[in-house]
Structures are given as structure tokens and as C-alpha cells.
Amino acid sequence: MTEASATGDAPRYGRILLKLSGEALLGDRQYGVDPAFCGFIAKQVAGVHAKGVQTGIVVGGGNIFRGLAASARGMDRATGDYIGMLATVMNGLALQDAMERAGIPTRVMSAIAMNEIAEPYIRRRAVRHLEKGRVTIFVAGTGNPYFTTDTAAALRAIEIGADVLLKATKVDGVYDADPMTTPGAHRFERLEYADLLRDQLKVMDGAAVSLCMENDLPIVVFNLNEPEAIARVVDGEQVGTVIAGVPA
Numbered sequence: 001m002t003e004a005s006a007t008g009d010a011p012r013y014g015r016i017l018l019k020l021s022g023e024a025l026l027g028d029r030q031y032g033v034d035p036a037f038c039g040f041i042a043k044q045v046a047g048v049h050a051k052g053v054q055t056g057i058v059v060g061g062g063n064i065f066r067g068l069a070a071s072a073r074g075m076d077r078a079t080g081d082y083i084g085m086l087a088t089v090m091n092g093l094a095l096q097d098a099m100e101r102a103g104i105p106t107r108v109m110s111a112i113a114m115n116e117i118a119e120p121y122i123r124r125r126a127v128r129h130l131e132k133g134r135v136t137i138f139v140a141g142t143g144n145p146y147f148t149t150d151t152a153a154a155l156r157a158i159e160i161g162a163d164v165l166l167k168a169t170k171v172d173g174v175y176d177a178d179p180m181t182t183p184g185a186h187r188f189e190r191l192e193y194a195d196l197l198r199d200q201l202k203v204m205d206g207a208a209v210s211l212c213m214e215n216d217l218p219i220v221v222f223n224l225n226e227p228e229a230i231a232r233v234v235d236g237e238q239v240g241t242v243i244a245g246v247p248a
Helices: 022-026 035-049 067-072 077-101 123-131 149-159 193-199 206-214 229-234
Strands: 015-020 054-059 106-110 135-139 164-169 190-192 219-223 241-244
Touching: 015 022, 015 035, 015 149, 022 035, 022 077, 035 054, 035 077, 035 229, 054 077, 054 123, 054 149, 067 077, 077 106, 077 135, 106 123, 123 135, 123 149, 149 164, 149 206, 164 229, 190 193, 193 206, 193 241, 219 229
Parallel strands: 015 054, 015 164, 054 135, 106 135, 164 219, 190 241
Antiparallel strands: 219 241
């Protein structure tokens, strides 16, 4: 799908979909977007872009607004979700600015029409952007309420023919308990999709996992804060937790 890196062997994955939470863009802030951390992400993406890896990104909006939380406090759920989708657009534009400052051609594609600031999401056009070496940021979720950005990430990954879905988190994989509060929590190196659904491990919502399972799309859960983490995953190193089907 892509050319081999000029400095080494071909990467394991030629086309990836990176899922970033809105909280990832906070950096050290309590609210909003930290331009310095966006720059850190852009530097990591630049590393894999230089290897010829085609990169799509789906970003959440939890650093600005959470529709589900607003719904719990009395707001109409659909209205809250639409506001959350708009928050992802703001995050996508911030990421685009950081990417372009790093010298990476970048396009933002929105599931909700807003032609003055983003292209409409059209699958064929998105694939063409990727083929031309443009990082493509998908915003506004699926364009529908009641779906999370995890589900949007799984859907976009399948639509663009990604080889893997990379789920960036603050911890180095999937654990059997919260490692922040449970000393001795066990980290899994590999899981099957059914393990997540059966044990309700809080990594991605069930709709996203089911989409990946039905389309045999592997998921890698890893710690975004580690240096060159994205490049290490792309190169095939054992980083984080791999979620896939039963080995052949």
C-alpha cells in the first residue's frame, strides 16, 4: 500500500487510523486545547508519515464538552451529542494547525457540513487524500447522535481500508482493573474481541468493538505519552495491548 521507509524496513502497517480522545489534547490544562501537546502529537505523526504510512485520525471532544454527561444533567441527549460533535471539529482544527506547522499536509473532513472550515466527509475523497500522503482528520463523529467517537473511529477505519485501529490512551494497554487505583493490576499483551465484550473491559464501547470484530480489524491500545509510541506500534513492536480475532 505504501513505499518502504527510506531509512529502514517497510512498516508493518501501511495505513492506520489513530483514535485520540479529546482529553489527550488537554496536556497539562484543565480545559481546552494545549498547543504544545498538539505539537507533541504532530511530531509523532510526522515520524510515521516520513515512513510512508498513510494516516487518518479521529478525535473526540471530551476536553470541551461531553454529550452523555450533559444528558445525565437533564439536557436532551441528541442535543448534547451534537454539541459534542462540534467540539470535535474545534479539536480537529487545532490538530490540523499543529500538523501543518510540522510540515505535514493535512485535511479536515467533517460528517456535518461546514464548508467554510472543513471538507465534507466523502469516503472516496478521503482515500484519495491518504493516497496522496495527506494526513486526514475525521471530525463530527459519525454525524449522528447516540454514537461515540470510538464507534466513528471504527467506522472510518473500515471505510478507508485501514490495516489497524490505534487507540491512544494514558496507560500502556488494557488491564483487568484500573491501574491508577488498583496496585498489581494485570496488563494483557493480547486479547480477543470477545474478551472485551464478555468482560466489559472499558476500552471501547461495544458497538465499536463489534464493528472491528465483524470486519477483522485489529486494535492496538497504547500509551500516547511515551516517546515515538506511534512509530513503534507501526513498526510492529510489542507495544500496549493487541486486540484481534483468534490467531490462524
